[in-house]
Amino acid sequence: MILAVLFANAEGNILIERFHGVPAEERLHWRSFLIKLGADNLKGVKNEELLVACHKSVYIVYTVLGDVAIYVVGKDEYDELALSEVIFVITSAVKDVCGKPPTERLFLDKYGRICLCLDEIVWKGYLENTEKDRIKRLIRLKPPTEF
Template structure:
């Protein structure tokens, strides 16, 4: 199960967070842990370069994309390889929403609503739902899909 998807800016401020099955009292721990992990390791990292960590028997894959950092936390069947796929789908979709290039923080915040819709289509209740960029684009138009 995916436990969390967090997107922060380079200073460590959380821009978007989605927790699945994580108790409210544990969320603060995860926020601070992930931001500290990113601040320690993402300085000077290339866009979309994947980093892997493990904490409390869960896997974490994170990366930097433009001015934002993306963290994905999973356990059980969501090992590092599966989380890398989730990160790939999120980064490619965010780039697509932001005009095909890595976003600045301002551009990301300007497209905040569309990014949130995309995240909700990619991950549903802690399970990777959609990986096809074109399908995600169709789904966020809030029209029913025409093909199954």
């Protein structure tokens, strides 16, 4: 299960968050835990360089893209490798929508699109689509090309 996908700006404010199967009362803890993790480790990290951590039986893979920090949390079958796959799809979709690693402003400008991408990528905690070209078409309701 992919427990959470979270986007935050450089100051640690949440831009988008999606939790799956995490009780509402635990979300705040996760949010602050992830933001702290990012604040401690993301300084000076290159775009899309993956960082990884585990907390009990839960794995976390996170990175920066432009001004935005992206965190993906998973457990069981979504271990660090599967999550790196997920975050790769997310970063490439975001780059695709924004045309480059986004500034916070650009990210917010494309907010609706990004939400749609996320909707295509993670569906209630499961990875659904993995290819950026396909996602690009799907969010415009166009069928994928390969078929």
